[in-house]
Amino acid sequence: MSLIIRNLTVDHGAIRAINNLSFIVEKRRLTAVIGANGAGKSTLLRTLSGLNPATSGKASWGDHNLLKGKAEKHVRNGVSHVSEGKSVIPELTVEENLDLGALWRGSRKESEATKKYVLELFPRLGERLKQRADTLSGGERQMLAIGRSLMAKPDLLLLDEPSLGLAPLVVEQIFQTIRDVVNSSSVTVLLVEQNAMGALKIADIGVVLNLGKIAAIGPAADLIADPAIRAAYLGF
Amino acid sequence: MPKKLKVRLSLFILLGWVLLLLGDRVDELRVYQGASIAVYAIAIGSIVLLTGYSGQISLGHGALMAVGGYVAALASFEFGVPFWAGFILAALFSGMFGGLLGIAAARLSGPYLAGTTLALAVGLPSLANQFSILGGEQGLYFDIGMPPAILGESFTQYKWFYWIASLAALIVFFLLSNLLSSRYGRTWRGIGSNETAVALSGSNPQRLKIVAFTLSSALAGLSGALLVMTISTASPSAFPLALSLSVVTGAVIAGVSSLKGVILGSVILVAIPEVADAISHRVGDTLRISSTLPGLIISVLLVLAVLFTPNGPGENLRHLLHKGKSHK
Amino acid sequence: MLKLLNTILIGLSTGAIYSLMSISLVLVWRSTRVVNFAQAGQAVFSTYIAYEVSLRTGNFWLALLCAVLSGALLGAFIDFFFMRMLFKHVTSGPIRAIAPVVATLGLLGIIRSAVGYIWGVEVKPLEPPVSTDGIRIGSEVLPFSTYDALILLIVFVVLMILTFIFQRTSLGLSLKASAFSPEISRLSGVRVDLTRTVGWAIAGACGAIAGVLATPTSLLSPNSLDILLVFGFVAAVIGGLESMLGAVVGGILLGLGVTFIANYVGSTLVFLSAFVFLIIVLLVKPAGIISGKRSRNA
Numbered sequence: 072m073s074l075i076i077r078n079l080t081v082d083h084g085a086i087r088a089i090n091n092l093s094f095i096v097e098k099r100r101l102t103a104v105i106g107a108n109g110a111g112k113s114t115l116l117r118t119l120s121g122l123n124p125a126t127s128g129k130a131s132w133g134d135h136n137l138l139k140g141k142a143e144k145h146v147r148n149g150v151s152h153v154s155e156g157k158s159v160i161p162e163l164t165v166e167e168n169l170d171l172g173a174l175w176r177g178s179r180k181e182s183e184a185t186k187k188y189v190l191e192l193f194p195r196l197g198e199r200l201k202q203r204a205d206t207l208s209g210g211e212r213q214m215l216a217i218g219r220s221l222m223a224k225p226d227l228l229l230l231d232e233p234s235l236g237l238a239p240l241v242v243e244q245i246f247q248t249i250r251d252v253v254n255s256s257s258v259t260v261l262l263v264e265q266n267a268m269g270a271l272k273i274a275d276i277g278v279v280l281n282l283g284k285i286a287a288i289g290p291a292a293d294l295i296a297d298p299a300i301r302a303a304y305l306g307f
Numbered sequence: 308m309p310k311k312l313k314v315r316l317s318l319f320i321l322l323g324w325v326l327l328l329l330g331d332r333v334d335e336l337r338v339y340q341g342a343s344i345a346v347y348a349i350a351i352g353s354i355v356l357l358t359g360y361s362g363q364i365s366l367g368h369g370a371l372m373a374v375g376g377y378v379a380a381l382a383s384f385e386f387g388v389p390f391w392a393g394f395i396l397a398a399l400f401s402g403m404f405g406g407l408l409g410i411a412a413a414r415l416s417g418p419y420l421a422g423t424t425l426a427l428a429v430g431l432p433s434l435a436n437q438f439s440i441l442g443g444e445q446g447l448y449f450d451i452g453m454p455p456a457i458l459g460e461s462f463t464q465y466k467w468f469y470w471i472a473s474l475a476a477l478i479v480f481f482l483l484s485n486l487l488s489s490r491y492g493r494t495w496r497g498i499g500s501n502e503t504a505v506a507l508s509g510s511n512p513q514r515l516k517i518v519a520f521t522l523s524s525a526l527a528g529l530s531g532a533l534l535v536m537t538i539s540t541a542s543p544s545a546f547p548l549a550l551s552l553s554v555v556t557g558a559v560i561a562g563v564s565s566l567k568g569v570i571l572g573s574v575i576l577v578a579i580p581e582v583a584d585a586i587s588h589r590v591g592d593t594l595r596i597s598s599t600l601p602g603l604i605i606s607v608l609l610v611l612a613v614l615f616t617p618n619g620p621g622e623n624l625r626h627l628l629h630k631g632k633s634h635k
Numbered sequence: 636m637l638k639l640l641n642t643i644l645i646g647l648s649t650g651a652i653y654s655l656m657s658i659s660l661v662l663v664w665r666s667t668r669v670v671n672f673a674q675a676g677q678a679v680f681s682t683y684i685a686y687e688v689s690l691r692t693g694n695f696w697l698a699l700l701c702a703v704l705s706g707a708l709l710g711a712f713i714d715f716f717f718m719r720m721l722f723k724h725v726t727s728g729p730i731r732a733i734a735p736v737v738a739t740l741g742l743l744g745i746i747r748s749a750v751g752y753i754w755g756v757e758v759k760p761l762e763p764p765v766s767t768d769g770i771r772i773g774s775e776v777l778p779f780s781t782y783d784a785l786i787l788l789i790v791f792v793v794l795m796i797l798t799f800i801f802q803r804t805s806l807g808l809s810l811k812a813s814a815f816s817p818e819i820s821r822l823s824g825v826r827v828d829l830t831r832t833v834g835w836a837i838a839g840a841c842g843a844i845a846g847v848l849a850t851p852t853s854l855l856s857p858n859s860l861d862i863l864l865v866f867g868f869v870a871a872v873i874g875g876l877e878s879m880l881g882a883v884v885g886g887i888l889l890g891l892g893v894t895f896i897a898n899y900v901g902s903t904l905v906f907l908s909a910f911v912f913l914i915i916v917l918l919v920k921p922a923g924i925i926s927g928k929r930s931r932n933a
Contacts, residue, residue, distance in 0.1 A: 120822060146824035154822060162815045163808075171812050174805050175824035223824055364733040366740070411914055418670040418876070419917060421736045422868040425672070426913050429865050430906035437903045548861060552740055559737050599751035599857075606744025613738045614724050 072133035073098050074119075074227060074261065079128035081111070081118050081283075088114040090283035091128070096227075096276070101253045101260045103274035103291060105267035105304060111283040112263040113155050116229045119261075120152035121145045132227050147175055151225035155232050157212040159219065161205035165196055168204050168215055172222030182222065189218040192248055210241035217245070221252070227259045228252075234266040242266065246273045267304045271295050279304060312485065319481045326473050330466055339465045339537070340577050345472035346533045347557060347573035349479050353526035354558035355566055360487065360495045361519035364417060367424030368527045369551030370431040371408075374401040375528025376535035376545065377441060380449040385440070390451035390536070394475065397532035398525040405524020406517065413516040428551040432543035446542025449535045472533050479526060484566060495519060549602075556609045562616065579604050641778050642898045643891065648783035650890020651790035655845035656867025657874065657882035658797070659838040664876055665814035666834045667718060669735040674842045675864035676746030677713070679857060681706035681843030682850050683754050686761050695764035702843040710839020713742065714832045751857040758859070763851035786848050793844060794883065800837075801879070810834050862906070866893070869913045 074096035081089040088111040096102045104112050117123040119130055121142035130137040135148045142152070151172075159168050169189060173182035190197040193214040199207065204215060213233050220228060230249065234242040250273040253260050264270035271277050274291040279300060287300055294300050330338055350372060357363050365371075375397035382388040382396050408427070412420050435441040454467035486492050495515055535541045553576055561572030583600040590596060656674070663671040685702035689695060721738050765785055769776040801807035812820040813830040820827050845867070846860050853859065870889045874881025889912060896908045 122818065122821070142818075142821035143824050143826050146822065152822050154818065158819050158822065160812055160816045160819055163811060167808055167811075170805075171808055171820070171823045171825070174809060175826075177805075219823060358733055364736060366736075411918060415917060417733065417736065418664070418668075419872060421672075421733075422670055422865075422872060423910070423913055423917065426865050426869060426910040429862060430908075430910040433903055433906045437901060437907075552744070555737065555740070559733075563733070595752055595755055598756045599748040602744050602751070603748035606741045606748060609741035610738060610745065613734050613741065614721065617724065617734060 072226065072259075074132050074137075074259065075130070076119075077129040079115075079118070079130055080126045081114050081123060082126045083114065088283055089118065089125075092280075092283065092285060094278055094285060094288060096259060096261050098259050099253065099257055100275040101250065101262060101273060102276040102278060103262045103264055103270035104278045104280055105264055105270055106280035106286070107304075108265065109282075110280040112265075112280055113231055115280070116152060116231050116261070116263055117154070119145075120150060120154075120229055122152070122154070143175070146223055146225075149224075149226035150229065151220040151223045151227070152229040153216045153220045153231060153233065156235060157209065158216045159204045159207075159212050162203065164201055164203055165207070165215055166200040168219050169196070169200075169222050172219035173224075176223070185222050185224060189221050192221070192252065193218050210237050210245065213237060213241075213245055214248075217249070221258075225258060227261065230260060230262045232263060232265060234264060234269060242269055246270070249273060268295075268306075271305075315481070315484065319477055323473070323477050326477075327470075330469050330473075335463060335465050338463070338469045342465065342468040342472040342533075342537050343577045344570070344573045345469070345476040346530050346537060347554070347576050348476050348569050349526055349530035349533065350554045351557040351561060351569050351572045351576075352480060352483060352566060353523040353530065354554055355561070355563055355569060356483065356487075356526065357519055357523040358558065359563040359565065360492065361516050363412060363516060363520065364421050364555075365412075365424040365520075365523070366421050366551050366555060367427035367431075368523075368554050369546045369548065370424075370427045371401050371405055371524045371527035372531025372534060372550065372554075373432055373541075373543075373546035374404050374524075375531030376449075376541040377435070377447065378528065379532035380447040380535055380541035381440070383449060383451075384447050394529060394532045398529040401528020401531065402521050402525030405527070406521035408524065409517040409520025412520050413513045425548075425551075428548050432546050435543045442542070444543060446540045446545065448540055450539060451536055468537050471536065475529065475533060479529070480566065480569070483526075487566065553605060556605055560608055560612045575608070576605075637775060637777070638898065642894050644777070644779040645783065645898075646891035646894035647887065648779070648786045648890070649894055650870075650887035651787055652845050652849050652863070652886075653866045653870045653890050654883045654886025655790060655793065655841050655848070656863050657870035657886045658879055659841040659845070660864075660867055660871045661874070661876060661879055661882045662834050662838040662841070664871070666810070666831045667714070667735075669718070669739060670868065671739050671838070672736065672864065673713065673739040673742035673746060674838070674867070675858075675860045676743040676750070677706060677709050677839050678842040678846030678863070679855075679860045680709060680746055680750055681839070682761065682846035682855055682860065683750055683759075685843075685847045685850075686754070686759055686855055689762055693762070695762065698761075699844070699847050702847045703840045706839040706841075706843025706846075707836040708839070710842075711832050711836040713839075714835035717742065718835075719828070747857045754857075756857060758854040758856045761847070761850040761855055767852055782851065789844070789848060793841070797837075797841075797879065806830075806833065810837075865906075866909055869909050872913060873916050 076095070077093050079089055079092045080087065092115070104115065106112055114123060118125050119137050121137070121140060121144065125138045132148070132150055135145070135150070137145060137150065160171070163171070169186055170182065173185055176182055195211055196215055196218055199211065204212065207215060217230070217233065233245050233249070237245070246269055249260060249262065252258060262270055262274065271291040271294055277289060277291040277294040278285060279287040279294065287294060287297070295305070330341065350368060354365065354368060357365055378400040379390070379393035379397040382393040383390055388396065412423070415423060435446065436443050441447065451471070454462045454464065487495070531546070535545065538545060557572035557576045560575055561568030580601050583604055584597065587597040587600055656678070659674055660671060663669060663674070681702040684705040685698040688701045689698035692698070721735065763782050765781045767780045767782040769778045769780050801811060809820070809825045809830045810833065812823070813825055813827045814834070817827045845863060849860065849863055866889060867886070870885035871882050872885070873888060874883070874885030889909070892912060893905050893908060897905050
């Protein structure tokens with residue numbers, strides 16, 4: 072199973088956010104999509120998870136056409152999306168947020184087992200299970216958001232800017248956990264990041280997006296080493 | 308006088324002359340219905356002004372009409388004020404009352420405003436039973452007197468109502484259309500669609516909303532006073548919740564975004580009981596049908612209007628014509 | 636002293652009914668962002684069902700059960716066939732702000748006409764299961780009746796059931812999550828549209844219970860529950876419109892307030908006082924008295 076995107080075009084009103092984009096995300100790899108603000112990164116993920124309609128093109132995960140059906144259907148087919156900006160429900164408790172992610176699976180027993188796994192990844196959430204999510208710090212909320220989507224036992228995890236607005240130390244910690252998840256399970260990750268350096272450091276493959284088109288693609292280590300990419304996207 | 312204003316004035320005078328001729332050609336019942344249409348037109352106009360131009364909703368305009376109706380009746384009954392002055396007082400008082408309400412309303416968003424005005428429509432008429440000066444359940448008698456002798460022997464009371472109501476409606480809509488096409492009116496329209504833009508352009512949306520509510524209430528008060536004239540009494544039962552709702556219905560059917568549909572809306576409101584009567588006669592007149600059919604027709608029209616002609620039938624017609632042209 | 640006790644007890648049982656109506660409005664508001672004025676019609680329809688069952692079987696409890704079921708079905712039906720269509724059709728223009736309100740008013744009219752056609756417009760009585768005569772204490776007769784006590788009991792049980800659903804079950808979690816954030820709920824795999832329809836069903840059931848409980852002490856007619864709707868709305872606003880706990884507190888406070896006005900000032904001012912309460916709450920605490928973050932979680 073791999074994520075195949077072919078000639079994908081997405082319009083936002085009069086603006087072409089994604090322009091004839093094609094690439095493949097290989098199974099059990101961590102692929103990072105980097106690029107400036109407005110490069111179409113978030114739109115890409117929102118289209119893949121069924122939140123935004125595509126204008127034309129194809130996108131599939133295994134047998135599943137990602138451009139058809141509602142977001143909740145994709146989740147049931149193993150595609151989980153952590154949307155931008157700490158996607159947790161602040162009015163619910165930490166535990167309720169986690170349980171929410173596994174509701175559709177129906178089995179309490181299985182979801183308890185998954186919860187145990189998630190709480191091992193993010194021990195700090197375990198200490199705050201009964202607190203409302205809006206009492207958490209920014210980093211904890213991001214952990215909760217990732218934890219919630221892991222509760223669905225996804226095969227493909229779409230992560231939108233997990234580093235947004237977080238302190239450098241917390242960012243590092245979260246990136247490390249993402250890497251650990253990829254290493255220790257069968258999940259495939261497509262990570263979209265403004266923090267290009269941090270993302271490429273943990274990624275296997277890097278995709279550089281510019282104005283809805285691919286500017287560069289290749290092994291993350293090669294991209295970091297490329298002087299042109301360094302100058303344009305990594306800032307040194 | 309600017310040319311545009313002159314054209315508009317002549318149009319309204321022409322319309323008045325047509326109405327005058329029409330009044331002489333039809334029977335008593337139609338003349339009375341004509342008066343009712345004029346009364347509803349003003350009430351619907353007040354909703355269009357409020358909703359179409361300042362984005363606010365009121366389900367309680369029946370209560371504001373009641374204020375106007377009672378003021379007019381009190382003025383003539385208790386203080387012997389001439390009826391035309393009573394109408395002006397009615398507009399003034401309900402405008403003031405509406406202004407106070409508008410101060411509260413300007414802070415409320417859609418559902419809160421809808422519910423609050425609904426509570427007003429339910430609550431206010433019961434005041435009549437609390438204060439004896441308001442005449443309780445029977446209400447107050449309101450008599451504008453016989454038509455002046457100069458109009459001749461055959462000039463009936465109903466025709467007199469028709470003249471007064473139509474003249475009032477003509478004046479109201481002349482002033483209103485001038486106001487709304489002025490710069491002020493255009494800014495107003497902005498509140499409905501984009502409050503922030505209005506604020507950025509230097510106008511105060513809150514104040515504009517309050518002014519809209521005040522003016523709208525004054526119009527509702529005037530139409531309430533005219534309504535009381537046509538039925539000769541101001542009583543709680545003249546201003547039921549259903550009145551508030553049918554005025555909103557008329558406005559939605561007419562299209563809340565423009566004044567042009569107002570007549571259509573009020574004709575429909577007046578025609579519905581008659582249409583319902585005709586239908587229930589045909590299918591066998593039982594109390595069951597004749598008492599529920601008008602409500603059913605008006606509700607179905609309301610729902611259909613919201614679903615299929617949300618911005619007024621005029622808009623859809625324009626679309627249709629446009630399509631027809633582009634096909635050719 | 637006795638008068639005060641009476642006022643409080645009657646206020647509580649009146650308020651309990653307002654609370655249920657208020658909850659049904661809050662449930663729909665949270666999930667759909669519509670104040671459902673058609674709820675008065677839905678409740679009256681269910682109450683007529685109860686009347687019909689009670690007339691045929693003489694069993695109040697069976698009647699109540701049928702009313703609850705019909706209320707739930709009608710609520711789900713309206714959301715599924717009507718609200719979904721409305722949101723698809725009405726997307727722009729000045730009407731957009733008022734369309735949902737106006738549409739539910741239209742529905743109210745349609746249901747009311749249908750009810751009037753089926754059962755006639757003349758008033759009908761609904762037999763209470765227990766005595767509505769005041770309870771006798773020594774030589775004094777309280778206006779508070781066995782039936783009032785039963786109302787309090789039933790509403791209490793309903794509230795317990797609702798609390799259980801919302802705090803302990805997957806359905807409750809889906810309902811809360813879909814109301815607070817439809818997008819995140821979708822991304823978590825929750826069938827948001829279906830959940831919303833279930834929410835409308837629960838709201839319809841609550842409204843039906845409120846209607847059935849309110850009717851034995853008055854009379855049933857196609858618009859006899861309009862006032863209950865207005866009081867339910869006022870209670871919901873007092874409670875902040877977002878919170879079920881707020882709806883209950885708002886309902887009880889309003890019930891007490893209205894009963895105090897009726898007993899100490901004058902019964903004709905009851906309707907107007909509801910309006911005055913509403914204005915005061917909206918001007919002083921626009922977010923409702925149970926405002927702040929905690930309130931949204933119930």
